Amino acid sequence: MRHLRSVVLYAALALSANAAVAGPTDWKALAKGDMEKLNFAATPKALPDLPITDATGAKHRLSDYRGKVVLVNFWATWCAPCRKEMPTLDHLQAALGGKDFEVVTVATLHNTVAGVQRFFRREKVTHLPVRLDPGSALAHRLGIFGLPVSLILNRQGEEVGRLIGEADWDSASAQAILKAVIDGDD
Numbered sequence: 616m617r618h619l620r621s622v623v624l625y626a627a628l629a630l631s632a633n634a635a636v637a638g639p640t641d642w643k644a645l646a647k648g649d650m651e652k653l654n655f656a657a658t659p660k661a662l663p664d665l666p667i668t669d670a671t672g673a674k675h676r677l678s679d680y681r682g683k684v685v686l687v688n689f690w691a692t693w694c695a696p697c698r699k700e701m702p703t704l705d706h707l708q709a710a711l712g713g714k715d716f717e718v719v720t721v722a723t724l725h726n727t728v729a730g731v732q733r734f735f736r737r738e739k740v741t742h743l744p745v746r747l748d749p750g751s752a753l754a755h756r757l758g759i760f761g762l763p764v765s766l767i768l769n770r771q772g773e774e775v776g777r778l779i780g781e782a783d784w785d786s787a788s789a790q791a792i793l794k795a796v797i798d799g800d801d
Contacts, residue, residue, distance in 0.1 A: 645791040649782035653792065659773035662766075665753040667721055669726050670745040676719070677753075678772050680717060684797045685768040686784070688720045689748070689759050692734045696781035697763040701740055703785040708742040710790065715797050718784075723748040724764070767796060 634779050639765070646653055667672040677687065688704055690697035710716040720733050748754050757766070765784070767776035775796065783789065789790050 637734040647788040650788040651776045667746045686718045687766045690763045692730045694762045700781045705740045706785040721746045723751045723754040733737045
């Protein structure tokens with residue numbers, strides 16, 4: 616009986632794990648290198664619509680970007696992996712940004728506008744907006760407790776993918792996956 620219970624538990628865990636990373640087959644097939652860490656949502660997930668702020672203190676929401684596929688990256692100026700991947704996010708925005716796609720970087724935890732602007736200047740990040748998550752309210756509601764974390768949102772503003780950790784967002788694989796999401800999310 617104990618063996619049967621273990622088999623049933625193992626089978627249930629295996630099925631739920633596969634469902635958690637299942638996604639559109641074409642996206643998964645495109646995942647190479649760092650993009651192999653990308654978890655595809657079995658079903659799109661609605662997100663809380665909490666405010667984030669820009670360099671002037673004006674409030675924005677992720678819902679402001681509906682109609683576009685969005686890569687939302689949670690990061691911090693003091694986070695070494697975040698600092699390493701930021702130029703790749705800037706290159707991604709330069710390559711794909713426009714009416715159908717946007718990279719939104721959200722500095723969370725203990726960051727200041729001046730600190731983010733100084734970092735962007737030093738690293739020559741010119742294509743990304745300054746966005747902050749005051750008090751980390753949005754990050755906490757999204758279950759983000761380590762950095763960096765990137766979310767892929769569909770045109771309806773729902774999470775369809777999540778990558779935990781640093782990634783090369785300027786890679787051919789990342790761009791192919793995002794182009795597939797953009798092309799398939801009309």
